[in-house]
Amino acid sequence: MSLTFPGGVHPPDKKGLARNAQIEKMPAPEELIIPMSQHIGALCSPTVKKGDKVFMGQLIGDSEAYVSAPIHSSVSGEVKIIEPRPHLLGKKILSVVIKNDGEFKKVDGLEGCSDCFSLSPDELKKKIRAAGIVGLGGATFPTHVKLSPPKEFPIDTVIINGAECEPYLTADYRLMVEDPVSIVNGLKLLMYILDAKKGIIAIEDNKRDSILIFEDLVARENSIEILGVKTKYPQGAEKQLIYSCTKRIVPAGSLPMAVGIVVHNAGTASKIHYSLKFGLPLISRVVTVSGEGIQHSKNLEISIGTTFKDVIRFCGGFKGTPGKVIAGGPMMGFAQSSLEVPVIKGTSGILIFPEDFTHIPVEDVCIRCGKCVDVCPMKLMPYKLGQLAEFGYFDEAEDWNAMDCMECGSCSYICPSNRRLIHYIKLLKADILSKKKK
Numbered sequence: 001m002s003l004t005f006p007g008g009v010h011p012p013d014k015k016g017l018a019r020n021a022q023i024e025k026m027p028a029p030e031e032l033i034i035p036m037s038q039h040i041g042a043l044c045s046p047t048v049k050k051g052d053k054v055f056m057g058q059l060i061g062d063s064e065a066y067v068s069a070p071i072h073s074s075v076s077g078e079v080k081i082i083e084p085r086p087h088l089l090g091k092k093i094l095s096v097v098i099k100n101d102g103e104f105k106k107v108d109g110l111e112g113c114s115d116c117f118s119l120s121p122d123e124l125k126k127k128i129r130a131a132g133i134v135g136l137g138g139a140t141f142p143t144h145v146k147l148s149p150p151k152e153f154p155i156d157t158v159i160i161n162g163a164e165c166e167p168y169l170t171a172d173y174r175l176m177v178e179d180p181v182s183i184v185n186g187l188k189l190l191m192y193i194l195d196a197k198k199g200i201i202a203i204e205d206n207k208r209d210s211i212l213i214f215e216d217l218v219a220r221e222n223s224i225e226i227l228g229v230k231t232k233y234p235q236g237a238e239k240q241l242i243y244s245c246t247k248r249i250v251p252a253g254s255l256p257m258a259v260g261i262v263v264h265n266a267g268t269a270s271k272i273h274y275s276l277k278f279g280l281p282l283i284s285r286v287v288t289v290s291g292e293g294i295q296h297s298k299n300l301e302i303s304i305g306t307t308f309k310d311v312i313r314f315c316g317g318f319k320g321t322p323g324k325v326i327a328g329g330p331m332m333g334f335a336q337s338s339l340e341v342p343v344i345k346g347t348s349g350i351l352i353f354p355e356d357f358t359h360i361p362v363e364d365v366c367i368r369c370g371k372c373v374d375v376c377p378m379k380l381m382p383y384k385l386g387q388l389a390e391f392g393y394f395d396e397a398e399d400w401n402a403m404d405c406m407e408c409g410s411c412s413y414i415c416p417s418n419r420r421l422i423h424y425i426k427l428l429k430a431d432i433l434s435k436k437k438k
């Protein structure tokens, strides 16, 4: 069985820049900017005020909404101010700014469990919520919600996503090589919570060494399988990974639970292990800092709230004149206009490209070559969607399934006419959503 999915592209992986850089702990800076939105769902409200003393791991933001995740202080220190600050999504978001006292005093009451399996799944989900765990692959969906599928969708399989298919990114790879036990332990906890009988760790076959490490680790585990999936973008997209591993097809508009599967990122599994075992909330994460425009590519454990400016300085600064800074991978990440934005729970990468790498090619007319259709993993007609947006036929977009687009960018990448297909499709989707809201 070929462990792959229809469509997809093969961009140069560029992982060699950071692949061998061991995870290094970056010292927390003097000041941290911690936004009240770092997840899909309701914005948190601050639970502290200006002038308050805070401890490392202390709750500083929360929401009563179910789809949300609490936020904690990454350091001990004092709340300097609470105000809107630049955020990775391009707008200002209410943020708690903390002056680090350099003492890293932990808040009282952070208790782990010596035997997590003696607790009930509901008790563990409460702890996961309290720790503020969200999907670290970039989706930032609150983990406690993902672990609570309705009864009519029993889960038989948990897949750990170790594909890391975006070029340049190596944070998950390093975690899988350096701390695989935490990922396996996290998977076992996820399987227990969901009562899933099978666990899969799926890794792209360009990470052969990590596949071998996991195969060795789970050699005596009958319920856990290690699968080397084909190296192809977007192999790490949930629906594509599920198809590659199990050949199950998640219907359009449905979630993976519809086919009895839940997918969690490798970094998320590791954090679940640490938060349950040691009581540590999510206050730091592994980030790849790479690209041809940074002096030293690194994989760093970074305190949430550290600004991009501080991270870039820690990596030796820019190499040449910077042209573009991206949060995330080059295919699905977000270009940043300010270096004052902070690392948040969903920041898997910070990529820096020099000026001469950021030339935007001239867009030409569609030559109907069909390449965008061939590579679309969602079986859409990207060229048609591009035309609908370009010529203003927004009302027809839903009929052409624009909402099924996961914005992977494969169509834009392959197009010989440099059509800005993903840009057009985002316009269509925004129009559909705004009409629905009305």
Ligand code: SF4
Pocket (backbone or CB within 6 Å): 365, 366, 367, 368, 369, 370, 371, 372, 373, 382, 383, 386, 414, 415, 416, 417, 418, 419, 421
């Ligand atoms: S790849 Fe580009 S040129 Fe080819 S059909 Fe699609 S939009 Fe047209």
Ligand code: SF4
Pocket (backbone or CB within 6 Å): 375, 376, 377, 378, 379, 380, 381, 382, 404, 405, 406, 407, 408, 409, 410, 411, 412, 421, 422, 425
């Ligand atoms: S139409 Fe959407 S899902 Fe299909 S290739 Fe383009 S960006 Fe990806």
